[in-house]
Amino acid sequence: MIEWNDSLLIGHDVIDSQHKELVGLLNGLEASTGRGLMTKETRKALEFMSAYAEKHFKTEELLMHDCGYPYRAIHAVDHITFVARQMAFASAVNNHDKDTANDIIAFLESWIKHHISVEDMEFGRWLKAHPPC
Ligand SMILES: [Fe+2]
Numbered sequence: 761m762i763e764w765n766d767s768l769l770i771g772h773d774v775i776d777s778q779h780k781e782l783v784g785l786l787n788g789l790e791a792s793t794g795r796g797l798m799t800k801e802t803r804k805a806l807e808f809m810s811a812y813a814e815k816h817f818k819t820e821e822l823l824m825h826d827c828g829y830p831y832r833a834i835h836a837v838d839h840i841t842f843v844a845r846q847m848a849f850a851s852a853v854n855n856h857d858k859d860t861a862n863d864i865i866a867f868l869e870s871w872i873k874h875h876i877s878v879e880d881m882e883f884g885r886w887l888k889a890h891p892p893c
Contacts, residue, residue, distance in 0.1 A: 770884025786868040827893035
């Protein structure tokens with residue numbers, strides 16, 4: 761469980777609201793595991809992650825491109841990792857791996873702590889330092 765608070769804000773409204781959605785997914789999944797997470801719920805979470813990656817990474821990468829963010833290529837590698845993990849989880853669910861829901865939770869927690877709170881935050885700081893972006 762990660763509580764959404766101002767320390768997670770990078771300072772860009774659209775990106776912040778998308779990040780909040782991912783924290784919501786994580787917390788929803790964690791709350792559900794207490795009741796024994798069903799494959800159906802795990803698949804739904806993975807569908808969310810797939811759509812999220814498609815929409816959110818496009819938002820970030822387009823903004824990085826338009827603003828000339830110098831670290832966009834290395835940042836995009838992280839995004840590719842997210843997509844690869846999502847696909848690996850989908851395959852694990854199809855193979856009836858019972859640990860997948862917990863693996864997704866661990867991954868999302870790590871992603872929020874290490875990607876959003878570090879890499880995206882750095883981009884947010886860079887944006888502030890380079891108006892009007
Ligand atoms: Fe990012």
